[in-house]
Amino acid sequence: MNNQQKKRIAIFGSTGSVGTQALDVIAANPELFSAEVLTAQQNDDLLIKQALRFQPDIVVIGDESKYQKVKTALLDHPIKVFAGEKALIEVATMDNYDVMMAAIVGFAGLMPTMTAIEHGKTIALANKETLVVAGDIVMRKAVENRAPIIPVDSEHSAIFQCLLGETRNRIEKIILTASGGPFLGKKPNFLVNVKRDHALQHPNWSMGAKISIDSATLMNKGLEMIEARWLFNLTPQQIQVVIHSQSIIHSMVQFEDGSIKAQLGLPDMKLPIQYALGFPMRLPNKLPRYNFSKPDKLTFEEPDIRTFRNLQLAKDALARGGNAGCVLNAANEIAVYAFLKNRIGFLDMTDLIEKTIQKISFVEQPSLEDYFESDGEARNFAASLIKL
Ligand code: NAD
Ligand code: MG
Numbered sequence: 001m002n003n004q005q006k007k008r009i010a011i012f013g014s015t016g017s018v019g020t021q022a023l024d025v026i027a028a029n030p031e032l033f034s035a036e037v038l039t040a041q042q043n044d045d046l047l048i049k050q051a052l053r054f055q056p057d058i059v060v061i062g063d064e065s066k067y068q069k070v071k072t073a074l075l076d077h078p079i080k081v082f083a084g085e086k087a088l089i090e091v092a093t094m095d096n097y098d099v100m101m102a103a104i105v106g107f108a109g110l111m112p113t114m115t116a117i118e119h120g121k122t123i124a125l126a127n128k129e130t131l132v133v134a135g136d137i138v139m140r141k142a143v144e145n146r147a148p149i150i151p152v153d154s155e156h157s158a159i160f161q162c163l164l165g166e167t168r169n170r171i172e173k174i175i176l177t178a179s180g181g182p183f184l185g186k187k188p189n190f191l192v193n194v195k196r197d198h199a200l201q202h203p204n205w206s207m208g209a210k211i212s213i214d215s216a217t218l219m220n221k222g223l224e225m226i227e228a229r230w231l232f233n234l235t236p237q238q239i240q241v242v243i244h245s246q247s248i249i250h251s252m253v254q255f256e257d258g259s260i261k262a263q264l265g266l267p268d269m270k271l272p273i274q275y276a277l278g279f280p281m282r283l284p285n286k287l288p289r290y291n292f293s294k295p296d297k298l299t300f301e302e303p304d305i306r307t308f309r310n311l312q313l314a315k316d317a318l319a320r321g322g323n324a325g326c327v328l329n330a331a332n333e334i335a336v337y338a339f340l341k342n343r344i345g346f347l348d349m350t351d352l353i354e355k356t357i358q359k360i361s362f363v364e365q366p367s368l369e370d371y372f373e374s375d376g377e378a379r380n381f382a383a384s385l386i387k388l
Helices: 017-028 044-054 064-073 085-092 107-118 129-144 154-163 209-217 219-231 270-278 309-320 324-340 348-359 368-385
Strands: 007-012 033-040 058-061 080-083 099-102 122-125 149-151 171-178 239-243 249-255 260-264
Touching: 007 017, 007 085, 007 107, 017 033, 017 044, 017 099, 017 270, 033 044, 033 085, 044 058, 044 064, 058 064, 058 085, 064 080, 080 085, 085 107, 099 107, 099 270, 107 122, 107 129, 107 324, 107 368, 122 129, 122 270, 129 219, 129 324, 129 368, 149 154, 149 219, 149 270, 154 171, 154 219, 154 249, 154 260, 154 270, 171 219, 209 219, 209 324, 209 348, 219 239, 219 309, 219 324, 309 324, 309 348, 324 348, 324 368, 348 368
Parallel strands: 007 033, 007 099, 033 058, 058 080, 099 122, 122 149, 171 239
Antiparallel strands: 171 249, 249 260
8 A cells, every 4th residue: 555545644632541552553554554643732752752753744732831842852854843722623624634533531622523523534533522512513513524433432432333234223222331440349438538549540441540530430431321322323211331340342232123232352442443543444453362261251230320420410411411411521520630639539529510510501402602601611610619
């Protein structure tokens, strides 16, 4: 394959857990992919290192105070350097890439992703918050602009794979599997004392700080229910969560005949990342394989929603629709930030989100501006409650 036929990848959030693994996939398949855009918020050293190695067309550093350092380090190379939030959106419009790996964390990923969709790009979507905040608008724009969205989240990648060849068949329900996180089986009397470093230790996956905390509170699974609702056009009743602590079955689809399809594999984000980048091709790799001669027990149980109340709050937001997901997400981002800074306890996160949801007015059919407004109001209110 010559250069013209390579898929040109823009990694938004290249220094993160998903971003670095996406670069590993590109490095392992240089004949298929090139990295043309790399962006990072703070980590200038890693961004420079990545740029020197992958020689992209453009790098963007979010924190403008770091622009000079990045620019100077790349002076001898034909790499354009930009800085700031606006640059992220401008670069998303450019025709120097084909596929955006949307791997920024949180609400900050919304506008770059939306801009790429408006320009008809293929989106490999890791940033689930984009759909939690504004899934209705994002999916409508994707259809209007014929921009394919390939999920990177392992559960949604599993469902996407189970649905291939089933376009004419109705989904009865999907079963989202959840590992349960590091505190599976624990009760509030334990959780009240949990600290940041313990909560960051996920048993099966190594991920960024925010999603690791979301996994510990089960908010991650709640966000994933909303993500699935939009990606696969489901009703809330069609989405079930099951705790499967081994993380071997990545999720399942049950059809109208009662038949269930599942996608399995050892838990490694490289797999859904390379699937999304390579789609529709499966790429060979040397990752370890699941061994059926020494199998794990595969277990399933109901989530303990009374203890992990964030999951219930997310289910309520899913059922309510409108700006409820946006408010839930904003309050959760503040809660997780405060917990990571040791400003509030583990269980306080839920109280903060609940109070914010009660306070912020409901908007039934929000515009993009309404989403921005709700996000700002919810952040300010949540921050004021804990004097951030
Ligand atoms: P991370 O914290 O490791 O990396 C986040 C990336 O986003 C970094 O490159 C950072 O520079 C950039 N970033 C942070 N704040 C930004 C801002 N305000 N503006 C612009 N860029 C900013 O996060 P991650 O674990 O890689 O997760 C990324 C996304 O993928 C999240 O939405 C997460 O839910 C989703 N996801 C991650 C995993 C995983 O295994 N890590 C799995 C499934 C889904
Ligand atoms: Mg997931």
